[in-house]
Amino acid sequence: DRREIQSQLHKALDQWLEHHPQPESAQKALLTC
Known part of the structure; x- marks a missing residue:
């Protein structure tokens, strides 16, 4: 499901940003993307 993939990407991106400000x-x- 495309939405499921996008949600996983957002979660991974949030985690990455936490470790790499x-x-x-x-x-x-x-955010604008």
């Missing part, structure tokens, strides 16, 4: 500009760019 990015600049605010990068976070804003990711």
Whole structure:
């Protein structure tokens, strides 16, 4: 299911951001996608 894959990607992205903090500009760019 495409939605399930997207949810897994979002979870992985959130976990990655927790361990690898990015600049605010990068976070804003990711949120707008």
